[in-house]
Amino acid sequence: MTRKTFPLPTILSIAFLLAGCQSDYTTSAASQKKRVQDPAVRKVRVVLTSLEKVARPVEVSGTLAAEDQVTLGMKVAGRLAEISVDLGSHVRKGQPIARLDPTDYRLHVQQANTALQQARARLGLPADGKSDYVDPEKTALVRQAAAVLHDANLTRDRMSRLYEQKLVPRAQLDDAIATLQVAEGKYQDAIEEVRNRQAILAQRKSELEIARQQLADTVLYSPLDGMARERQTSVGTYLVAGAPVVTLVRIHPLRLRLPVPEREAGGVRIGQLVRVGVEGDPNSYMGRVARLSPAISEGNRTLLIEAEVPNESGRLRPGAFAKAEILTEAEKPSIFVPASSIVTFAGIEKVITVRDNRTVEKRVQTGRRESDQVEIINGLTPGETVVVQPGNLVGGQPVTVSR
Numbered sequence: 001m002t003r004k005t006f007p008l009p010t011i012l013s014i015a016f017l018l019a020g021c022q023s024d025y026t027t028s029a030a031s032q033k034k035r036v037q038d039p040a041v042r043k044v045r046v047v048l049t050s051l052e053k054v055a056r057p058v059e060v061s062g063t064l065a066a067e068d069q070v071t072l073g074m075k076v077a078g079r080l081a082e083i084s085v086d087l088g089s090h091v092r093k094g095q096p097i098a099r100l101d102p103t104d105y106r107l108h109v110q111q112a113n114t115a116l117q118q119a120r121a122r123l124g125l126p127a128d129g130k131s132d133y134v135d136p137e138k139t140a141l142v143r144q145a146a147a148v149l150h151d152a153n154l155t156r157d158r159m160s161r162l163y164e165q166k167l168v169p170r171a172q173l174d175d176a177i178a179t180l181q182v183a184e185g186k187y188q189d190a191i192e193e194v195r196n197r198q199a200i201l202a203q204r205k206s207e208l209e210i211a212r213q214q215l216a217d218t219v220l221y222s223p224l225d226g227m228a229r230e231r232q233t234s235v236g237t238y239l240v241a242g243a244p245v246v247t248l249v250r251i252h253p254l255r256l257r258l259p260v261p262e263r264e265a266g267g268v269r270i271g272q273l274v275r276v277g278v279e280g281d282p283n284s285y286m287g288r289v290a291r292l293s294p295a296i297s298e299g300n301r302t303l304l305i306e307a308e309v310p311n312e313s314g315r316l317r318p319g320a321f322a323k324a325e326i327l328t329e330a331e332k333p334s335i336f337v338p339a340s341s342i343v344t345f346a347g348i349e350k351v352i353t354v355r356d357n358r359t360v361e362k363r364v365q366t367g368r369r370e371s372d373q374v375e376i377i378n379g380l381t382p383g384e385t386v387v388v389q390p391g392n393l394v395g396g397q398p399v400t401v402s403r
Contacts, residue, residue, distance in 0.1 A: 145190035
């Protein structure tokens, strides 16, 4: 076998190249090892975990309803002459809403007033007087009957004396006695007639008040502050008593009816806060639990509650679907950390803690969120330090801590 030889200059060149490559590799490896063993120390901000009692939200869905809804109608019949509200109109309590033609009712008032004056005149009272007191003995009717009775008494007494003297026959005495009895009856009838006229006077006064009330009822007033939900009639329509004219709803506050699951119902109390949101509105509204049903519904195993939600701006509408969170008191304290301290990768949640000035990764299980805080259900214990905004920190890095 033939051995191939190389010139000396070629051998020296190869030797130098190998030496250079070994030197570069050794230097690079050493530098990398040094960087791994001695990385740069980062300054981090940490918070100390502790147990806290915070409100525990119960999430439910429900429907907003008007505090009050009423369909108004006229108390008297008549032709509608005016209506001042329509769909969506704002109304105030006591505001006139509709009016009937009052002509007929004004005539009724005049008629009743005339009848009252007539009744007063029959009792001898002034037509425009205020007092209704009458002494029956002083009325003309009773005085006339009293005079007739007095005369009959005198005649009977005279006939009695003449009969005793045998100057008149018995028949004349009997006629005088009968005349006296008739006069007594007429006197009693006069007293009763005066009392009857007094009753008629009271009746005429009541009729006048009724006529005036019917005239007042030709105007329909709003019984509440709210908005017109529906108008059911138009000007010119003849309305019978009780016919619907307009439907009003009170929009402040609103009632939020919520079916709370039975397992959550035990923690709901009157006065607890309720956070409310509706579709298409980015804002949230706060209300309070106002009423609780006394029984659990057997059909769906829920407890019906009602919350009052202020709505002074009128942005919320009755009938809207709403999502709500009832902020009940926590049964036991929980650990909360800033939301910025949670690191999520591939669906796994973890936090960075610090031990002996080095970072430690801990996998955690999170729960509910409260503003910028997140509940830690599992993975942390009270008293541990958690890095806020860890960024690209990994476990094992040296750090300096600030709070």
